[in-house]
Amino acid sequence: MATANHSRSKSFPSQSHPAIESVEDHLCRLRADSESTSVCSNLASLKNLHEGINDLIQMPSVQQTLSQGNWINELLEGSLKLVDLCALSREIVCLIKESVQDLESSIRRNKAETATSSDISAYVASRKKIAKMVNRSIKNLKSFNHKSTTDNDLWTMLKEAESHDLSVLKSVLILLSGENEKSSKTSWSLLSKFTTQNSRVYSESGAEDLSLLNIQKSTKNMDSKNMLKQLKSSEMIIQEIEEGLEALFRSLVENRVSLLNVLSH
Template sequence: MARNFARSISFPLSPSRSSKPRAPSASAYHARSVSLPCRSHPILAHLHTHIRAVRAWAQQGPASASASVAAGLAHVDALHAALGDLLDLPEAQALLSGAGASTDRFLDAFLRLADAHGCFQESVVALKQDVAEALTAVRRRDGARLASAVRAQRRAGKELARLAAAARECAVRPSRLSILGSGGQVGAAEAEVTGLLMESAAATASASAALFGTVAAMSASVASVAAESCSCKRTAALVCLVKAKKKSRSGEQVEEEETMGAVAERLEELEECIEELEAGSEKVFRSLVQTRVALLNIHTLHIF
């Protein structure tokens, strides 16, 4: 990773606060460690901050629904906004234009991540439709319709779990990227920029895996509750509900109503979470595409 290199950045440094014009001394460009601040370009420090925030969110294991998931999406979006600022710097573009094969690997990594988030958006749309269908079935006490919606919801959950596994694979790939140039030598400034790209890709992949996995777990939990409320071992869900209506004791009818009410409440919570996810996931997808486009432009300019 980049933190193994001494960092001596050739980017424009923060302007001196001294009123006397003088040439920068050698100490102004001293090597620095990751843990200590330096007069490096502020965009680099800003990007480091967002990388740490994304990693912290992914490692904490988001426990509850919409608030935590929405926060994760916001962190990833902020990370790529900062990464876009870095890629806009002419100095960073000059360094990356000579990165050669490393740039190709970064292009592949961010393409995989953009594809994963594009598929995530499709899965979220499908899941939203399945949840809406299940809610309608619960409100109409239509057991067969609810069972069908639950099966569809489980399929959507499995797709989200598959995407989480794919994102975890993306998290491994960037960490193996070589930051050596074609001649086996790399400057400190190039190591800094290339290392930040590597860390950004790895952090995004880890957060994406956590995000997809959390939504898949939420969907599976709600689907399980809905299935248990309307199914039995040997008969269709509709038969169960019909039998429930024929029960003579009012206590059992009240219990049935309470159960279906609890299912409807869980489905509504999931529906609200999905609605919050849609806007955030769209922003992250666009950010990933913009990051890859910026890298592709740098790569193309180097070729021609």
């Protein structure tokens, strides 16, 4: 992660500008809060950060700086990877939501007191498929080069934003996988840390709800009413993550378009 304060480079605007201050403010908040706030809050912070970056890119002095050397090509390469990663995260969220809704529909359709073994088996198979997708996505994150290779303030700022993007999207993927490379206990700790704490999702209870994503065949005797209630709570969390990813995706695409416009001029 990039360090907090840097001296202004000669190519970076020397006078205070609202766009610069906005980006620096959002980066400062992410540095301070990214590990202590929810995934959804971090997604919202990233969206605001990239809206500020988009305003920054519109500045003539910044466009002139970005046109130097191989900067623009490196930034475009990184932005494409981020757009693809965010799009894949959205796809995974959709698959999870569908699997939860399918299990809900099946339980209601059977009108049984408990979920059937076939219902649970189908859900578990879907979760395993999704977990493999998540694991592949996390491994692919190693291909990102988000280290700053220059002491230019603008470059360092943009690469730090990229680093936050990777960190938060990885947290989303870990949360959605319902697993952690160390242990399920660690996974529940992550769930407790990253689920939102607002009127729609309720802190610790939200983590318990989302932990049902790890449902196994051994839970086939769970009371259907309780299972439906927990599935619905999980669905609410998933919906909020989906909305956060959608908003971030749009902001990332807008940033990429702005960078392409700089390249074309």
